[in-house]
Amino acid sequence: MMFKPVSEQLELIKRGIVDLIPEDELIRKLESSRRTNQPLRVKLGCDPSRPDLHLGHSVVLKKLAQFQRLGHEAILVVGDFTGMIGDPSGRNKTRPPLSLEETRINGQSYFSQASRILDKDRTRIVYNSDWLGTMTFSDVVKLASRYTVARMLERDDFEKRFKAQEPISVHELLYPLAQAMDSVALQADVELGGTDQRFNLLVGRDIQKEYGLEPQVIITLPILEGTDGHQKMSKSLDNYVGITDPPNEMFGKIMSIPDDLICRYFELATDVSAADLAAIRAQLADVKVNPSHLKRRLAREIITLYHKTEAARQAEEAFDRVFKHKDVPEDTPVFETHENEMAVTRLLTEAGLVASGNEARRQIGQGAVSVNNVRVTDDRMVLTIDGEVVIKVGKRRFVRVRKVSG
Amino acid sequence: MMFKPVSEQLELIKRGIVDLIPEDELIRKLESSRRTNQPLRVKLGCDPSRPDLHLGHSVVLKKLAQFQRLGHEAILVVGDFTGMIGDPSGRNKTRPPLSLEETRINGQSYFSQASRILDKDRTRIVYNSDWLGTMTFSDVVKLASRYTVARMLERDDFEKRFKAQEPISVHELLYPLAQAMDSVALQADVELGGTDQRFNLLVGRDIQKEYGLEPQVIITLPILEGTDGHQKMSKSLDNYVGITDPPNEMFGKIMSIPDDLICRYFELATDVSAADLAAIRAQLADVKVNPSHLKRRLAREIITLYHKTEAARQAEEAFDRVFKHKDVPEDTPVFETHENEMAVTRLLTEAGLVASGNEARRQIGQGAVSVNNVRVTDDRMVLTIDGEVVIKVGKRRFVRVRKVSG
Numbered sequence: 091m092m093f094k095p096v097s098e099q100l101e102l103i104k105r106g107i108v109d110l111i112p113e114d115e116l117i118r119k120l121e122s123s124r125r126t127n128q129p130l131r132v133k134l135g136c137d138p139s140r141p142d143l144h145l146g147h148s149v150v151l152k153k154l155a156q157f158q159r160l161g162h163e164a165i166l167v168v169g170d171f172t173g174m175i176g177d178p179s180g181r182n183k184t185r186p187p188l189s190l191e192e193t194r195i196n197g198q199s200y201f202s203q204a205s206r207i208l209d210k211d212r213t214r215i216v217y218n219s220d221w222l223g224t225m226t227f228s229d230v231v232k233l234a235s236r237y238t239v240a241r242m243l244e245r246d247d248f249e250k251r252f253k254a255q256e257p258i259s260v261h262e263l264l265y266p267l268a269q270a271m272d273s274v275a276l277q278a279d280v281e282l283g284g285t286d287q288r289f290n291l292l293v294g295r296d297i298q299k300e301y302g303l304e305p306q307v308i309i310t311l312p313i314l315e316g317t318d319g320h321q322k323m324s325k326s327l328d329n330y331v332g333i334t335d336p337p338n339e340m341f342g343k344i345m346s347i348p349d350d351l352i353c354r355y356f357e358l359a360t361d362v363s364a365a366d367l368a369a370i371r372a373q374l375a376d377v378k379v380n381p382s383h384l385k386r387r388l389a390r391e392i393i394t395l396y397h398k399t400e401a402a403r404q405a406e407e408a409f410d411r412v413f414k415h416k417d418v419p420e421d422t423p424v425f426e427t428h429e430n431e432m433a434v435t436r437l438l439t440e441a442g443l444v445a446s447g448n449e450a451r452r453q454i455g456q457g458a459v460s461v462n463n464v465r466v467t468d469d470r471m472v473l474t475i476d477g478e479v480v481i482k483v484g485k486r487r488f489v490r491v492r493k494v495s496g
Numbered sequence: 497m498m499f500k501p502v503s504e505q506l507e508l509i510k511r512g513i514v515d516l517i518p519e520d521e522l523i524r525k526l527e528s529s530r531r532t533n534q535p536l537r538v539k540l541g542c543d544p545s546r547p548d549l550h551l552g553h554s555v556v557l558k559k560l561a562q563f564q565r566l567g568h569e570a571i572l573v574v575g576d577f578t579g580m581i582g583d584p585s586g587r588n589k590t591r592p593p594l595s596l597e598e599t600r601i602n603g604q605s606y607f608s609q610a611s612r613i614l615d616k617d618r619t620r621i622v623y624n625s626d627w628l629g630t631m632t633f634s635d636v637v638k639l640a641s642r643y644t645v646a647r648m649l650e651r652d653d654f655e656k657r658f659k660a661q662e663p664i665s666v667h668e669l670l671y672p673l674a675q676a677m678d679s680v681a682l683q684a685d686v687e688l689g690g691t692d693q694r695f696n697l698l699v700g701r702d703i704q705k706e707y708g709l710e711p712q713v714i715i716t717l718p719i720l721e722g723t724d725g726h727q728k729m730s731k732s733l734d735n736y737v738g739i740t741d742p743p744n745e746m747f748g749k750i751m752s753i754p755d756d757l758i759c760r761y762f763e764l765a766t767d768v769s770a771a772d773l774a775a776i777r778a779q780l781a782d783v784k785v786n787p788s789h790l791k792r793r794l795a796r797e798i799i800t801l802y803h804k805t806e807a808a809r810q811a812e813e814a815f816d817r818v819f820k821h822k823d824v825p826e827d828t829p830v831f832e833t834h835e836n837e838m839a840v841t842r843l844l845t846e847a848g849l850v851a852s853g854n855e856a857r858r859q860i861g862q863g864a865v866s867v868n869n870v871r872v873t874d875d876r877m878v879l880t881i882d883g884e885v886v887i888k889v890g891k892r893r894f895v896r897v898r899k900v901s902g
Binding site: 171172174175178222223225226227228229230231232233234235236237238239240242243252255257258259260261262263264265267268 | 577578580581584628629631632633634635636637638639640641642643644645646648649658661663664665666667668669670671673674
């Protein structure tokens with residue numbers, strides 16, 4: 091027998107999730123899979139316009155990997171259909187449509203990053219333009235006839251916007267239906283997503299029924315907070331830990347999270363056992379324990395998932411050199427210049443430590459900039475570059491400025 | 497100069513209409529048409545699933561014919577795209593999808609009937625599946641992004657249904673957009689429709705703008721009441737006067753309308769001049785005038801539009817023979833039978849005077865059936881058929897039953 095007993099599978103699947111709708115159908119699907127020795131098809135959608143994966147994505151990817159370990163089939167659906175449309179209203183200039191080539195490159199990049207979590211050889215990657223792209227207006231009308239406007243407007247964000255009289259374009263009602271068609275085309279048994287995807291996943295269930303298929307079971311997972319501890323983790327908010335971030339960067343970022351997130355990160359972003367998690371929870375409740383010890387362990391656990399164990403140890407050492415002994419980290423980037431003198435604001439900008447002269451002045455004003463361990467107090471300061479100068483902005487941004495002859 | 501002065505055209509166009517949105521744009525379009533000697537493109541949509549035209553349709557068709565006489569281009573858009581989809585929810589079994597062939601046959605039938613009103617040689621007939629049928633899902637998303645859900649739900653019937661929590665399927669929001677795309681594809685300058693089409697025509701205006709075109713001017717016309725005087729004229733309510741009805745049938749149907757509709761029918765369904773209309777209105781207000789004289793004139797006017805003048809006179813004479821002199825009309829159909837005896841209920845059914853045995857009994861119960869001018873009082877009556885028997889149901893349904901040997 092290929093598959094574990096249903097109760098054992100179920101116990102693992104239910105760990106760490108928010109919704110499982112409906113449980114009895116999942117049990118029936120698992121039973122039938124075991125009886126016929128057929129894996130379940132487990133779908134996860136991914137957005138090709140945001141190809142950089144972070145720990146937020148890892149929460150669902152880890153659940154998908156779990157299904158793989160249980161013997162089921164993982165299907166990554168790259169949503170290139172909508173990616174290639176971009177923002178059709180043309181109002182959002184920051185979301186230009188992707189070319190077919192770009193969606194393929196981003197899809198492959200997503201896939202190769204996800205492979206740090208998934209079993210690469212047993213993951214299917216598909217592009218939904220393959221079926222959505224062949225649908226005609228008449229197919230769309232038929233699809234759209236299967237769902238009412240009122241139910242669509244029950245979706246949380248639609249409801250809020252509709253009540254607040256904020257515009258919702260008609261095409262926005264088509265996107266959940268398009269995503270639902272993915273489940274029809276793939277005959278998905280299970281679909282995974284963050285809790286913010288709950289509505290869309292349920293539409294998939296309904297539309298599968300309308301197309302005469304057995305409806306998928308939906309499983310949602312918590313949304314991980316970013317390193318700021320407030321908002322959901324996202325690249326655009328710069329509060330993320332990328333799963334391809336180098337070990338030292340991961341270490342520093344994880345050490346910066348608020349203490350009250352430690353447990354949640356252990357739960358959602360690592361593979362520690364339930365017993366370990368309980369022990370960690372107990373330690374955190376103990377005032378005698380310094381939370382930073384647990385944070386160090388968290389950082390090591392996460393780095394070990396995406397790099398080698400050795401890398402975690404090295405990252406911790408590098409971190410200690412900078413933060414414990416005020417040393418400059420080993421991998422500090424080098425900025426080379428031909429000039430003998432440079433205004434410190436220009437230097438900060440050109441070396442990429444700040445985004446603009448204004449930000450440079452602000453950072454200096456806040457006392458966040460130092461040159462060779464001496465705080466800069468005057469934003470008009472001109473630096474003589476002789477040999478090597480180490481500049482630091484904030485706690486973790488360093489650059490070594492080096493004069494080159496030429 | 498090909499075109500009449502703008503003020504003259506405008507005066508004619510504005511006659512008998514409800515909405516003209518906006519008038520200043522129509523004036524500009526007429527001016528430019530006259531200056532460049534280019535006709536305006538005037539669009540009228542028609543539904544190929546209801547190919548039988550009646551006086552209700554004639555109201556907009558007459559306005560379209562007027563544009564033709566002013567030198568403009570008439571475009572009949574056969575909505576075969578939606579016709580071929582039918583009722584996509586599959587809930588309405590009475591609206592099966594039409595085949596391409598059926599839409600073409602119905603379109604041609606519509607065209608040939610409409611040619612009793614329009615100048616056939618100067619009417620373009622187009623099928624909207626030609627452009628809507630080539631649209632992809634991605635084209636539909638782009639189209640749907642140009643309109644908000646809230647504005648769509650402002651449409652009268654949507655608003656009522658939404659508030660009453662009656663289901664509106666998402667595809668229903670796509671139909672006004674599809675119709676609007678017709679205006680884009682045809683670059684319509686003007687679109688005509690009944691007042692119930694006002695919203696859809698306005699969507700056409702908006703969508704043309706979104707696609708970078710000069711928006712169409714919309715003109716709506718009143719909805720004609722049916723011969724019952726209550727509901728809008730429609731074949732399914734059996735309160736219609738078909739524009740291909742034979743003269744005698746037209747005459748009888750028109751004579752059956754309530755007196756308070758006489759003026760409205762003159763206004764919307766004939767070509768009498770404004771002066772004549774004023775005179776008719778005055779006569780109707782005069783208690784000394786018998787309204788049936790005006791109704792006779794109305795019937796003659798309408799018949800003359802769709803048949804020969806001679807036909808109107810003959811229809812009136814036939815009508816008089818039946819109704820004034822209690823004669824049997826000359827064109828009463830003949831029903832031939834081999835039998836010597838027949839139950840009167842069966843005879844009524846087989847001769848097509850009633851739809852069922854039940855209706856036969858009901859009509860007899862109401863005293864509406866007579867045989868050779870003698871009222872039938874017993875619904876179990878068996879008729880001996882010897883030579884010719886004339887049967888009458890209600891006021892206008894006759895049949896001559898004739899025994900044939902064999």
